[in-house]
Amino acid sequence: xxxxxxxxxxxxxxxxxxxxxxxxxxxxxxxxxxxxxxxxxxxxxxxxxxxxxxxxxxxxxxxxxxxxxxxxxxxxxxxxxxxxxxxxxxxxxxxxxxxxxxxxxxxxxxxxxxxxxxxxxxxxxxxxxxxxxxxxxxxxxxxxxxxxxxxxxxxxxxxxxxxxxxxxxxxxxxxxxxxxxxxxxxxxxxxxxxxxxxxxxxxxxxxxxxxxxxxxxxxxxxxxxxxxxxxxxxxxxxxxxxxxxxxxxxxxxxxxxxxxxxxxxxxxxxxxxxxxxxxxxxxxxxxxxxxxxxxxxxxxxxxxxxxxxxxxxxxxxxxxxxxxxxxxxxxxx
Amino acid sequence: xxxxxxxxxxxxxxxxxxxxxxxxxxxxxxxxxxxxxxxxxxxxxxxxxxxxxxxxxxxxxxxxxxxxxxxxxxxxxxxxxxxxxxxxxxxxxxxxxxxxxxxxxxxxxxxxxxxxxxxxxxxxxxxxxxxxxxxxxxxxxxxxxxxxxxxxxxxxxxxxxxxxxxxxxxxxxxxxxxxxxxxxxxxxxxxxxxxxxxxxxxxxxxxxxxxxxxxxxxxxxxxxxxxxxxxxxxxxxxxxxxxxxxxxxxxxxxxxxxxxxxxxxxxxxxxxxxxxxxxxxxxxxxxxxxxxxxxxxxxxxxxxxxxxxxxxxxxxxxxxxxxxxxxxxxxxx
Numbered sequence: 001x002x003x004x005x006x007x008x009x010x011x012x013x014x015x016x017x018x019x020x021x022x023x024x025x026x027x028x029x030x031x032x033x034x035x036x037x038x039x040x041x042x043x044x045x046x047x048x049x050x051x052x053x054x055x056x057x058x059x060x061x062x063x064x065x066x067x068x069x070x071x072x073x074x075x076x077x078x079x080x081x082x083x084x085x086x087x088x089x090x091x092x093x094x095x096x097x098x099x100x101x102x103x104x105x106x107x108x109x110x111x112x113x114x115x116x117x118x119x120x121x122x123x124x125x126x127x128x129x130x131x132x133x134x135x136x137x138x139x140x141x142x143x144x145x146x147x148x149x150x151x152x153x154x155x156x157x158x159x160x161x162x163x164x165x166x167x168x169x170x171x172x173x174x175x176x177x178x179x180x181x182x183x184x185x186x187x188x189x190x191x192x193x194x195x196x197x198x199x200x201x202x203x204x205x206x207x208x209x210x211x212x213x214x215x216x217x218x219x220x221x222x223x224x225x226x227x228x229x230x231x232x233x234x235x236x237x238x239x240x241x242x243x244x245x246x247x248x249x250x251x252x253x254x255x256x257x258x259x260x261x262x263x264x265x266x267x268x269x270x271x272x273x274x275x276x277x278x279x280x281x282x283x284x285x286x287x288x289x290x291x292x293x294x295x296x297x298x299x300x301x302x303x304x305x306x307x308x309x310x311x312x313x314x315x316x317x318x319x320x321x322x323x324x325x326x327x328x329x330x331x332x333x
Numbered sequence: 334x335x336x337x338x339x340x341x342x343x344x345x346x347x348x349x350x351x352x353x354x355x356x357x358x359x360x361x362x363x364x365x366x367x368x369x370x371x372x373x374x375x376x377x378x379x380x381x382x383x384x385x386x387x388x389x390x391x392x393x394x395x396x397x398x399x400x401x402x403x404x405x406x407x408x409x410x411x412x413x414x415x416x417x418x419x420x421x422x423x424x425x426x427x428x429x430x431x432x433x434x435x436x437x438x439x440x441x442x443x444x445x446x447x448x449x450x451x452x453x454x455x456x457x458x459x460x461x462x463x464x465x466x467x468x469x470x471x472x473x474x475x476x477x478x479x480x481x482x483x484x485x486x487x488x489x490x491x492x493x494x495x496x497x498x499x500x501x502x503x504x505x506x507x508x509x510x511x512x513x514x515x516x517x518x519x520x521x522x523x524x525x526x527x528x529x530x531x532x533x534x535x536x537x538x539x540x541x542x543x544x545x546x547x548x549x550x551x552x553x554x555x556x557x558x559x560x561x562x563x564x565x566x567x568x569x570x571x572x573x574x575x576x577x578x579x580x581x582x583x584x585x586x587x588x589x590x591x592x593x594x595x596x597x598x599x600x601x602x603x604x605x606x607x608x609x610x611x612x613x614x615x616x617x618x619x620x621x622x623x624x625x626x627x628x629x630x631x632x633x634x635x636x637x638x639x640x641x642x643x644x645x646x647x648x649x650x651x652x653x654x655x656x657x658x659x660x661x662x663x664x665x666x
Contacts, residue, residue: 220558220560220564221558221561221595222557224553224555224557225553228554231553250600254600254602257597257602258597261594261595264593265554265591267583267587269586274611278606279608281602281604285601
């Protein structure tokens with residue numbers, strides 16, 4: 001199905017003309033059960049449900065301002081981006097879903113408080129913030145779940161960045177994908193910590209979109225991935241409910257490694273790890289051997305995200321002095 | 334089924350008393366389609382068929398000498414090994430299958446021309462040489478296929494080290510496993526080269542036996558492994574038949590990485606790679622990008638085995654000065 005046709009059904013007959021600007025923030029999110037593989041490439045419908053935790057104030061702030069001009073003006077972190085750039089093209093394509101190709105031009109200012117393409121999903125917070133800002137600009141008043149489904153059309157994991165805290169992206173069954181959106185879990189976990197380790201800021205050689213597709217088409221082992229993911233999702237929900245940190249950590253780490261395993265088993269091989277990634281994993285396992293409950297997750301990149309509880313923060317910082325610690329539930333109601 | 338009962342059926346009623354000593358050599362082998370997972374732990378019956386290439390003169394030479402003593406005397410590379418050592422225990426257990434626990438004691442001298450436990454399967458050539466030497470010592474006159482089935486009881490991949498060149502280990506279907514033995518492929522490939530890169534000689538933290546078992550029990554992705562292996566086996570046989578080096582290299586590399594992927598997806602994670610393993614893979618992929626057909630395989634350890642043809646040896650040696658090049662078909666009829 002085509003995105004344009006799906007979105008059209010939710011729009012008013014006449015598009016309101018925006019007069020004021022609109023601004024919205026959405027947090028980045030880190031998946032504990034990963035999204036890897038699409039059953040529909042046009043709509044970003046996933047092969048498996050996923051579960052993430054949002055990163056509080058780390059994310060994307062997007063401001064939309066109506067302008068009298070022939071073309072949109074796109075900027076990222078204060079710098080103008082050419083309309084021929086992939087980043088700009090994706091934004092214009094997304095905005096066009098709502099205003100149509102003939103709608104009034106906009107100035108789109110995007111500010112990320114996380115390094116772009118360094119293994120933190122800036123496209124997730126980016127499309128979530130953009131969807132929220134578009135909703136405000138035109139005064140649609142979409143529900144959060146509808147915003148989540150729309151954000152998903154920009155980038156799959158953006159569906160989860162509409163919400164804070166623990167978030168489940170339900171895979172849905174409908175052909176138009178409108179039941180494939182995120183829902184926030186009710187549980188809070190004040191002592192839950194994420195430690196960001198940026199081992200390299202190099203842009204990854206193969207993006208997630210192409211990487212997923214290659215895995216799906218060439219890795220025999222991928223056939224068992226949906227089974228793994230659905231088992232892990234249930235385990236994670238139970239661990240969150242019981243605040244059982246070790247169960248959560250084990251499940252998240254095995255889930256991430258299993259996703260990387262399906263990439264490694266692809267052809268040509270997809271290895272997002274750098275030598276330093278392996279060295280860091282070994283240090284984590286050694287620290288765990290000494291009795292510190294620390295686990296990790298990784299996305300389609302070389303960087304590592306530590307999972308631990310606040311009570312172990314001193315040991316974590318002693319072993320990884322460069323770690324940036326995020327408290328996902330600070331300021332989350 | 335018990336090994337003792339299976340072997341007994343092939344032994345003469347009265348064991349001949351050995352008078353002279355016996356000596357045999359068996360080559361190490363490197364699997365292009367890996368053996369990973371057992372359907373029967375006692376008999377080392379595999380879940381999938383595998384295919385290897387033997388390493389010519391790199392392997393194990395074993396000499397058996399009857400002695401008048403209360404216990405066997407075991408040595409490895411000229412050094413005495415205590416009978417309480419795992420290495421010695423496995424040898425005695427294997428010899429006992431044929432002479433019975435009460436048979437005459439032996440001096441067992443084992444010489445490996447490859448580094449023990451450095452990622453080259455010394456247990457494969459070891460049990461193959463031992464099976465051949467036992468056959469000679471007692472004058473059984475077992476067929477090579479029977480020797481292969483017996484060697485398999487010592488170490489699964491030893492079944493392949495009975496033969497030279499390309500070797501297939503057929504998985505078999507019988508409960509007693511006697512149809513699970515290797516057969517040599519007829520094809521020779523004089524220009525085929527293997528480049529051994531010893532990145533570390535460290536003993537691996539988890540042996541293959543325990544590693545396989547952990548993968549089988551904890552990795553969801555392992556469910557797809559037999560499918561991968563059987564597809565790869567057919568591709569490899571076709572590539573060997575057509576002397577299609579790129580097809581062989583691609584299949585062997587994907588097979589090895591898929592096996593490692595099942596380990597990585599286990600719990601606790603089984604990562605045999607060191608940072609240097611990843612760095613070496615990256616160098617191989619870069620070299621391949623420049624048009625040199627070089628591929629690799631890896632076993633349950635951090636070291637890497639390059640696969641290439643003799644015409645590309647100069648480029649390989651320029652990139653990897655420390656490589657030890659093996660010509661598997663030199664001197665193989």
